[in-house]
Amino acid sequence: MGTATDTPIQSVPAQQIKTIGRRALIFVFRFQSFFGLIIVFLLAVYFSPIRSDKNIFLSQRNLSNVARDVSETGILATGQLLVILIGGIDLSVGSVVALTATTSALLLMRTQTVTLPLIGGIELSHLSAEQTIILVLGLGLLIGWCNGWTSERFRIPAFVTTLAMLSIARGIAHIWSDNIAVPISYKAGGADPSFEILHDRIYNNIIPVPALIMAGGAVIMMFVLRYTAFGRYIYAIGGNQTASRLSGLAVTRIKIAAFMLCGFFAALAGIVHSAQLNQGSPNEAVGYELNAIAAVVIGGASLNGGKGTIIGAIAGAFILGILNNMLSLNNVESNTQLVVKGLLVVGAVALQQFRPPEVE
């Protein structure tokens, strides 16, 4: 029954070429952020201005600057990745950087009276660097908890709650600082001098401390994602929330924890930011959330959750940083840099369309 016709048999070599091509494609996508990084690096070297026979881009000082500039984005991207892995997004991190940077400067420089219920007024004057950092990181965790709890309790998409937090955190930063930047000085009667370490570069003045912080945070989170149950759960929830819940995971708690970690890393970036600029300003760090999201996405993470790596996110941050540096060295104005960054993000996401399903 049925009309029998022979189907053309595909010639064997053609099929072999097809599978080899496919394997190559899988390989490229698996390490897409590395390939991207290498390409951008080579471009930067190639287009770098040359002064007295020296490639400016490759000079020690410039590479050190790149590392310093990248570190804030890298720290933010580490936290952002966790939220994106669970299928959320955190738009508030830029404002949180501004708020925490301002708070750091205030705590270091000024005398505050905080009134707490039951306990009464507590005077905080010229806190030490350690106390400041602990308090500010705590503030980051608190903000992250607010984001996560609100999203989960009222089932509001993270997009909305963190958009609200973007506005709230920025507003609080303005209120606390009376609209003006709070300078940090290390003179007598000023801030705790040990805070200035965050501004330094170590090993012959090459490696900036913020870059070390970024690396440390990234390594710890890599370890957490790879070797702990918490990390496993993060990927599981992002991959399939229903299945995770029916497998007995405390989905709500884990999601809130991811938001808290994101807030924590945002606060860390805020502390670094204030140390770098020697001030805490409520007007700083506008649009940093987009840098962080861009880095994560360029690093191959899926905005649907469940897919992405810390290495990718950090590589993404470096791609953005090197690109910016390349454009600056060639005297391309910063507005054009914004355009290039936007195109890069769209390109990276569009590229995911061609991602073969076999790639993990």
Place this chain on the structure above:
Amino acid sequence: MVLSQPEPQGSHDPLSDPEVILSMSHITKRFPGVLALNNVSFDVHVGEVHCLVGENGAGKSTLMNIMSGVYTGFDGQILLNKHPVTFHHTRDAQHAGIAMIHQELNLVPELTVYENIFLGREHKIGRTVLNRRSMRRAAEKLMSDLGLDIDTNRHISRLRVGQRQLVEIAKALSLNARIIIMDEPTSALSDTEVQYLFGVIRNLRARGVAVIYISHRLDEIFAIADRVTVLRDGQVVGSTLAQHMTRRQLIHLMVGRDLEVLYPKEQVELGATLLKIEHLHLRQGTSHLLKGVSLHVDKGEIVGVAGLMGAGRTQLLETVFGVYPSRAVSGKISFDGRDARFRSPKAAIRRGIGLVAEDRKKQSLILERPVDENATLAALRQFMVLLTLVNQRAERRAVERIVRVLNIKTPSIKTLVGNLSGGNQQKVVVAKFLLANIKLFLLDEPTRGIDIGAKAEVYTLVGQLARQGTAFLLVSSELPELLAVCDRVYVLCDGRVTGEFKRDEFDQTVIMEAATRFADKLGNSKHQISVEQDTN
């Protein structure tokens, strides 16, 4: 292949030689890890009702998805009116006159009937302004042609599933479909609605439209089919006129083996009562989903829950598993002698209850993670050292052992679960709960969409576990399966237990009767009401 020559004489057909309108030949389709179709040939004649039958996973849906242009990559050829055609898109198939009505209907609930019928090809005045009157009139004409009584101005969301199906059929006709594929159209319909649908199908047949009808239900097949093609494990095992086939032959073709051989039943000594449910109610919003369900399951017992779709079977399992917030649930549940009104699946798993959910891909697995991570997801606690660190070596050993025990066919334990075949995916779900030391399994349609061999393996496994004292509460729409493996069967209908049968009382007809005790009355009355409203 057992092919009998198509007989030239069909009793219904005025034409002496029904013409082949569409012919698919030597179709082979492969998915990762499974050969879905193996050299399948399939012909459709003008104006016939062609039933395509086979077990779950036999390849029926895959074949129809190829015919309607959903799957474009396959080997083989499709001839339409003797001309080879290639569909790159469902739209191509639609233009060629092939329309598929999917199990999950493709209608926009927020739009009205006529808006859905003309979605994407609206009648317009000039180039921009919608001509609603013309569309309504055309839609009403379609309805009256089909003898349907549906208000075209209603929103789809306010129609019942049966009526939605009819709207889909009307839509297909408005596209000048010559072939309409219906994928299990009656799975959510009451008996009256089924009869009504059959009337519509006979009407279509009279107009020369070929209907390909996919169903599991043998009674329906013999009531409506002109021709029957049977698929098994991706191959055609028989194709003949319906009048030349007996029920027995059909079952034999579908299953290939006798059910008793497939699902051997072991005698198990039952233990003490493990799960006891008394007067369980579940309310969600205004709907009252469970209305005082009482039942019990003993250690080592396999208890079946039969019933139609929407009878509350899934909700029953989910309530026991702690899926619903406690304010929605009332009644008593005890497990292992202690209170067991669980507030979360986490609590249920910790006490020893596991749910193998109905939809493996949506509810049970993380498809883009490897086998080992899926298998230990519910039991990761056992492999933790130092707070939250996972002992990956112990984990790997445990997963390798369970993969061997359950005979899960996977290239490695690092293979993504999404790349395994349905049966092996289901075994991974079972593995997940076995590792979590489960005493009571809640199985919701555990054999849906897996091939017959894997089904037998799943039930053999169930039997083995029962012998070791594990209890099962098993929901399945396939009554023969339930009757083959269960010690006892409860019948649910409209949120109530309408029957309880011991193994020696099993009788398919009596059980079906219990399963429809309320549904038919309700269905009828609802139908009456909606018809009255429609005519207003």
